Amino acid sequence: MCGIAALATTGETKKQTVRILLEALRSLEYRGYDSAGLAVYDEDEGRIKVWKRKGKVETLVRLLRGVRISAPIGIAHTRWATHGVPNEVNAHPHLDCRGEIAVVHNGIISNYLELKKELIEKGHVFKSETDTEVFAHLFEEEMKSKEPFEAFKSAISKLEGYYAIVAITSKDPERVFFARKESPLIVGKGSDLNMVSSDIASLLRYCSKVAPIEDGEVGWLTWREIYVEKNGERVAVGERFFRPPWTPEQATKGNFPHFMLKEIHEQGTAVKETLMSISTDPRVKEVLELLEGRVVVVAAGTSLHAGMVFSYALGKLLGKDVILLDSSEAYHLEKLLKDTVIAISQSGETYDTLKAVRIAKRNGAKVIGVVNVLGSTLDREADISLYTRAGPEIGVAATKTFLSQVTLLLYLVSRMSGVELKDPHLLVESSIRKSIGYARSLAERLKEKQSMFVLGTGASLPIAYEGALKIKEISYVHAEGYPAGEAKHGPIALAEEGFPVLIAWTPEDEEKLQVAKEEFASRGSEVYWVGPRGDIVAPESDWLHLPFTITPPFQLLAYYMAVLKGYDPDKPRNLAKSVTVH
């Protein structure tokens, strides 16, 4: 994970370099927040200056308050620790021995120990435990005999693993060097600056056009030029540039206290826009033909739950069996990854999902990507991309992107089955209105609990899994989604006085849920019902539309549990929104 951002600029904007990089970091913080750091070339002093702090970007913002610097180039980083504990020494940017090179990196350099040993033998002195610092010294070593870009490329060629790396050197204070292998990297063009970053959202405010950098590409940018090459040949990236479909305002909190609450409330619009876009998408025709054959779905986290909704609906309406694979496990079953593979991913950058996609492509499969971020790796590697139109999702816990994925996938089901999706956005909006007060009061009662079950059956089971995931992710209360009937085969051993059980309603088999309720209640459990006439009230609906009515109450419950416990729901501990490592 980790988020990286860099820029090259000119004129008066040089005085804004630090501020612009901090703004980019704020927007990239969903990628990790173990530490944050920034390095710029201070043109008055003629040297690189670095600031880093353990913890969130705000600590770095405080550290830099009052700092006035004119800097033509700068790099910044927000970290999700892989190698080395999250402290200030291990925070990026990392420097070479002389402080003339600064590097930020997202990914893993797998041969860093061998490289480090060689570099130590040559006299380099290391300060951190990170794999990244190796690159600063490697670059330094190469600079002894080469001009900066040649040295950068040569250093890159020695790396194994995967990375997005950005570096600056005081020996070349107009250029920012970058390279990509598997970890995301996007370049952006602005009026008097150019930028490079891990995602599009962080570029929105300053860049009118963006373009993804592809695997194996290396390059540099100055304020007026972006140069890219691959295997020693110049790559013309001009045609790759596009106008981002999002506005900078979409990536702000507006009047909401947290992104998560804003994004929950944006779900009606996200669902509506996704439905409008997919129902006029010409690629759907080909997708529907592909779906007539054997279908495998790969996805992770919340996206996997959207895949469950899809596979349940296809099974129920058409008797069609879809193989659903958790993408982190899919590679074990590589022979299954053939024919038509649907990869669902909000970010389009989840490492495990991309790994499954690459195996599928090697096996000759047709890959359909269901993705929210245009220009992401999945978008580019899939044979056909279908887009959810949720806008940028900043809260780490996925909310609006889940219901957008569900909308898109159920639209495909509706086209295949002839069963119509009816105004799902209105159901979402009514669900939020109806359930918000109840969710908040139940959160008061549940916030101090240690553990709970969320039971569902049929169409409500994927929502029970998703509801439990939301609760775990942001309130740190152990919550386990479980099939209601299966709960008596083991889990019920946990039932005791005060043990909470939430039940996700479905119209398909209320009786089964009632039985589960009695089984737990008779053993002292506190049982809470989520649905029409429930402890959290949600609108009535048929099973097909159930995700739109009972998902928001669980999201709101999780949100209020986190907030009432004093946690930041937008940045849950240990998590990152986009998991680009395996």
Ligand code: G6P
């Ligand atoms: C991370 C996030 C989850 C997300 C999952 C898959 O674990 O914390 O919220 O559902 O990745 O992400 P994707 O971008 O592939 O949908």
